[in-house]
Amino acid sequence: MLSVLVPLIMQVGIAPTASPVSAVPPELRDRPVREQVVRKDPAVSTALDTCLATAKSDPEKARALAEEWVSRTTGAQRAAGRHCLGVAAGNGGDWSAAAAAFLAARDDASEPRFRARMSALAGSAFLAEDEADQALSALDAGQADAAGDAALIGAIALDRASALVALGREGEAASALSEARTAIPDDAQAWLLSATLSRRTGDLAAAQSQIQQAATLDPRDPAIGLEAGVIAALGGR
Structure with missing residues (x-):
């Protein structure tokens, strides 16, 4: 993915007989997380920019900075710190901690699109952990907050499709993909x-x-x- 999550390898089946039609399509199961999900909120501070940049080069340092930030702030500022904490944890391969941080950031925030982005990132982290049920729960929670933002709606729908396929709910996955095509044609x-x-x-x-x-x-x-x-x-x- 972007700076936030390690890319998941996209696989495309070549041989028509490679797997039965009931198998989970690897393109959906291992789909790379979409970059536009993490567009920054216009109000993101320079401090967050610095923390996110540090998370690219030194995730452990960024994680320590973010934890200290979270400990001394509340509300939207704490949400920003938890956002960085999730990025740092994800870049360090700790997907469970990343998901928890993104969900906590969402719960600290009131701005709908920021909340939707955090739900989407939590869903991506859960998918990286093969926790499709928890991913779906996070993504479902982000749908209402994403209203009015076609890119977010589409990105969430695509990750919902991945989770639904992993859960064997292919009919619902097809509906999610239809929603994605409508939002981001x-x-x-x-x-x-x-x-x-x-x-x-x-x-x-x-x-x-x-x-x-x-x-x-x-x-x-x-x-x-x-x-x-x-x-x-x-x-x-």
């Missing part, structure tokens, strides 16, 4: 992931339409080309 990955899930569930007509749209939006993405080849092979083209 120019996002090629939303269409790619939709095509992947449609293929894995046997809806090749939808998969073909979705992968064509993904290719239109990002014709140079090799993952889209690979998925298009799988769909074509399954369709006998």
